[in-house]
Amino acid sequence: MNLEELGRLAGVSRSTVSRVVNGDARVSPDARSRVEDAIRASGYVPHAAARSLASNRTRILGLLIPGAVGFIFSDPYFPKLVQGVVDACNAADYGMMLMMEPADDPVASERIYQRVFRGRHLDGVILTTSLLDDPLIERLATDTLPAVLIGRHPSLPSLTTVDVDNRGASCRAVQHLLGHGHRRVAHVAGPLDIMAAIDRSDGYRDALTGAGIPIDDSLVIECDFTEASGRDAMRRLLAHPDGRPDAVFCGSDSMAAGGFRAIAEFGLSAPCDIAVMGFDGLEQHAVSFPHLSTVVQPIPELGRSAVGALLNRIASPDEPAARLMLPTRLALRGSCGCLNDDDPDLAP
Amino acid sequence: MNLEELGRLAGVSRSTVSRVVNGDARVSPDARSRVEDAIRASGYVPHAAARSLASNRTRILGLLIPGAVGFIFSDPYFPKLVQGVVDACNAADYGMMLMMEPADDPVASERIYQRVFRGRHLDGVILTTSLLDDPLIERLATDTLPAVLIGRHPSLPSLTTVDVDNRGASCRAVQHLLGHGHRRVAHVAGPLDIMAAIDRSDGYRDALTGAGIPIDDSLVIECDFTEASGRDAMRRLLAHPDGRPDAVFCGSDSMAAGGFRAIAEFGLSAPCDIAVMGFDGLEQHAVSFPHLSTVVQPIPELGRSAVGALLNRIASPDEPAARLMLPTRLALRGSCGCLNDDDPDLAP
DNA sequence: TTGTAAGCGTTATCAT
């Protein structure tokens, strides 16, 4: 079934049918209703490839997930992000092509780039590359293909980005810990070649410096966002030669969960023996550790906003690159030292 | 840049260029090398939509993830499956369109179905619907679009499926527990509207029945594959009015991990006080609970095999539907009662 | 082995 046949059925030309399908106003009510009947009767759906060829738009967006990050599967961050992106694409009648960059295989990466991007499969692409030195991201930033980065990049001003204020939120979280009177505040950091982890680490430093507390590098441990790495880091902190710290700011809820494990192993508990603050606000951990105080970031909303920003960019390519910053929220559930649960949303 | 221009550059017609691009043998070595030079020099990549329109193939496969399953984000199962699918698509130079069915929104579902499937966006689709009564899956099973189901469906023989032998593997796992001398073996089951959970539950029953042990329904607790639900189930089992069971077969590693939590809460440990067996073989849990004995299933391989089966089906649509069954492996790491770690691969 | 030419199903321009 195509426009031509449909036109015959409705007694009009294929041009008129095309106008009806595309919601063009310049069609008589009479012709329109005849065409609409024919469409319903025949179950006609436009042929995507033919549309793309003629209009130069595919109605498909790409989502590129870097290969070189180890926490893709251990942390629900990416799944939730993907969900947000897919939902927003559905709502806008776009398709979503998922690309996962093969780790350590530049040749395969290049093939994907050629086939998908140069082959004009996509109307735009969402980048989630948090790695600082990914070559693909720089290439796409200078490409003509509309692109939006979820996260932040220190040196690509042409890129529209959607992010949370990792640094500011982390600073406020650590200030909160300091407000409880804790002085020796440690930091379990994410991988420091990832922008978000760097920003959170910088926020931690901002808070300490702002309070006139010198940074003790032995209290900062770089991990990889996984629960296991967080547990190991906490073990080291609890066995610190100068005694355990008063509080720990963890760069992710998963690492904080691992931290709770270590605390339990040592026969201790939070916040009595040591205060803990996480980052992410994952419901999953709210179930296992309902008293985890944490910075809640709107992960699916990041995906949805990225789609919105990308569709904007596609519609008006000449507008300057935007910097969207979504709000975070401090959920104080107890492990930081607060007595009352003041987070009704996520409480069990 | 298109075939016509490229032909001018190389001094041949566009047909010849097309043949070179598509690896057709009927091209003289001389012409071929001139065309190849021109392609390299110009950076030509074929236009996907034009190709699709002319050839009726898109080189895009779809992956449909049902909306109504709550454990999509709490369990690394789906991310790992997606990775396997994407990898295999990359290797075959196919793109992968990810569709997540909106939960409880038949109208939105229908729109996706129309646009993507009827719009001929895809060469084939991989279904991961484990829900028994999903209407979309029955519709696709009878559609002309090549489809492969990861999992199993009781009543759609026309579908090619890729699965593990959930029932047989579960039966062997429970037999192993019985072999340790455990008689009261409980079962923490997944959601029983999901085929895999049903099959694992049936395997549990097979083993008990085969050993002449009557099924005690108060020892079977239906959960939802999450860690929290597994913890709650284990709490109930440990507080069972007839005393705690000797062993527990959990339908997923995540639920087993929750079980370990409850066991620790009760001041007990596995396998001394109660034996535990999981299902999945996720490395993630192997880190936190290195002694978890479990049924290892090859999750990314399921995705890769599904892509292989789908490409087969696309290439030869007339071959009868296949039933692929991937092997599982019992990893005996201690929590079942085995003293020695006989799983060198996954040991910490 | 190579070229010619007819599609593929749209969109978009231009008359009417």
Add this chain to the structure above:
DNA sequence: ATGATAACGCTTACAA
């Protein structure tokens, strides 16, 4: 408001 008609870039008989 409507209909011809020319793209869009490719594949694929068919002819040479």
